[in-house]
Amino acid sequence: MPKKKQEETPEEQSARFKAEARKLIDAGELSPTEADEALNKLVKLSRTD
Numbered sequence: 001m002p003k004k005k006q007e008e009t010p011e012e013q014s015a016r017f018k019a020e021a022r023k024l025i026d027a028g029e030l031s032p033t034e035a036d037e038a039l040n041k042l043v044k045l046s047r048t049d
Contacts, residue, residue: 008016024030 021030025032
């Protein structure tokens with residue numbers, strides 16, 4: 001039988017996400033600078049002039 005999905009408020013979910021992101025940054029597995037650069041590249045590629 002599947003497990004019941006955890007119920008969280010948006011604030012709780014946001015706090016959990018930020019905590020997990022901080023763990024990855026502190027462990028060196030996530031680079032905010034590289035993430036920003038990748039996002040900017042995707043936005044530029046998605047724009048149609």
